[in-house]
Amino acid sequence: MxxxxxxxxxDLTDVVHCFWELRTLAPLPEEFQYHALPDACVNLLxxxxxxxxxxxxxxxxxxxTLNLGKSFHYVGVQLFPGVWQGDATExxxxxxxxxxxxxxPLTQTGRRLVGMKFEDMPQPLTELLRWxxxxxxxxxxxxxxxxxxxxxxxxxxADMAALAELSPRQLQRKLKExxxxxxxxxxxxxxVQQSFRKHYLDLYAxxxxxxxxxxxxxxxxxxxxxxxxxx
Numbered sequence: 001m002x003x004x005x006x007x008x009x010x011d012l013t014d015v016v017h018c019f020w021e022l023r024t025l026a027p028l029p030e031e032f033q034y035h036a037l038p039d040a041c042v043n044l045l046x047x048x049x050x051x052x053x054x055x056x057x058x059x060x061x062x063x064x065t066l067n068l069g070k071s072f073h074y075v076g077v078q079l080f081p082g083v084w085q086g087d088a089t090e091x092x093x094x095x096x097x098x099x100x101x102x103x104x105p106l107t108q109t110g111r112r113l114v115g116m117k118f119e120d121m122p123q124p125l126t127e128l129l130r131w132x133x134x135x136x137x138x139x140x141x142x143x144x145x146x147x148x149x150x151x152x153x154x155x156x157x158a159d160m161a162a163l164a165e166l167s168p169r170q171l172q173r174k175l176k177e178x179x180x181x182x183x184x185x186x187x188x189x190x191x192v193q194q195s196f197r198k199h200y201l202d203l204y205a206x207x208x209x210x211x212x213x214x215x216x217x218x219x220x221x222x223x224x225x226x227x228x229x230x231x
Contacts, residue, residue, distance in 0.1 A: 006122055081186070
């Protein structure tokens with residue numbers, strides 16, 4: 001099995017975190033259980049085994065386990081938090097296995113990608129993203145961009161509101177409207193993501209606070225997660 005990321009062209013770096021591919025190189029002996037973690041991002045997902053299957057995916061504040069089977073090939077675009085401007089009801093937080101019925105050219109793009117090497121896929125994926133931008137489905141979000149640029153400095157929702165130059169009530173309304181997250185939940189998800197690359201005491205008051213927040217978001221304690229996934 002292989003997971004690979006590639007980066008967008010300069011004109012998309014304010015909306016796209018990465019292009020990604022997750023695929024098996026040969027059938028697996030057992031069905032693969034993918035433990036997906038919340039990160040506040042929205043993904044445009046394309047199934048290259050069956051290109052009729054595609055979707056828009058995101059998790060809110062808790063992890064979920066997806067059974068991907070023994071053989072699969074997915075390609076996707078990970079959008080930064082808050083840049084998705086399409087219908088929020090189209091977003092799925094579970095396994096995507098049904099034909100796509102929405103307006104985005106996901107299945108058309110999938111058909112173009114079949115048989116291509118992943119390093120050659122950014123061009124069709126870039127065309128997909130430019131279509132999404134031109135049709136108003138994706139747009140840069142200055143508020144979440146500012147928060148993400150200073151996320152290491154944030155300790156509270158009050159810090160986030162001050163950074164955004166909004167009152168806590170204004171931040172609550174604006175962030176919920178743009179991302180679907182309340183500020184407190186958004187900060188919790190960002191902190192858990194940071195905990196994979198920083199010491200927990202840089203982010204939480206103590207170990208008990210960290211363990212509680214991590215288990216709520218990830219579904220395991222930090223020790224259990226390291227043992228199970230080798231992280």
